[in-house]
Amino acid sequence: MTTSAAQRRAPRLYAISDLHVAYAENRKFVDELWPEHEGDWLIVAGDAAEMMADIEWSLRTLAERFHTVVWVPGNHELWTPRDDPNQSRGEARYRQLVDLCRELGVHTPEDPFPVWRGEGGPVTLAPLFLLYDYTFRPPGTHGKRDALEVAYETGVVCTDEVLLHPDPYTTRDDWCRARVALTKERLDALDPDTRTVLINHWPIVREPTRILRYPEFALWCGTEATADWPVRYRAEAVVYGHLHIPRTTWHDGVRHEEVSVGYPREWKRERHPNPRLRQILPAPGTAD
16 A cells, blocks of 8 residues: 555554564564554554563554554563563563553553544443463363363463462462453443453453364463453454464454464464454454
């Protein structure tokens, strides 16, 4: 699209996730990422990076280019890598990330929900931070302990078990339950006619994880507690990442967009789509 054509069309709401800029190829991708319209908004659905300095570079770069940026944390932002000079953990690390975003003018799950008033709007954008509670269990398992034993036996274990600390909560699922309760209270307070875009790093419903090559990994992918949220909260779309399987699916009549870039070894595969921004609003096929 030429510059003049881009400026003639209306602003759009885009989304992307799992930038993983510690990889040189991914950092180059972000460095070359620009909006086509000065009014374009961007959702960053988690996993920009692991190191605080890389996270800041990613969000600052995008915030300086896009009209509005909305961010939610992924599991990688919440890791405490041994070689990161910032050794904050758990809730304290999350709060530091929120403070960073506020310095950059980036919306977070702790801020008032922004409203998209462009084409397809008005729609309330709801950035969520929900984590997971080990309820996406492999078939035939009973309870968290049984499911984790199967995962360890098969060798499919998320690095979160080592690097994502839940402090001050006892466990990550305790932290998840607290986040779900807090978030539900905020969503319940919305006007009953409000349409939303629900934004979370992890899938909000179980169905997208059915395609995983290693089903045991679903344990670290969400919570059954949010299964009815897309319908309950009148979602025009649900935006998520984490799975590194970018695609559009429909569940209970709601569009779900997995918007990840992923690792270079993944997006360089012949059948993997090239990394790109994914249009959320106006819904693809309805834009001018």
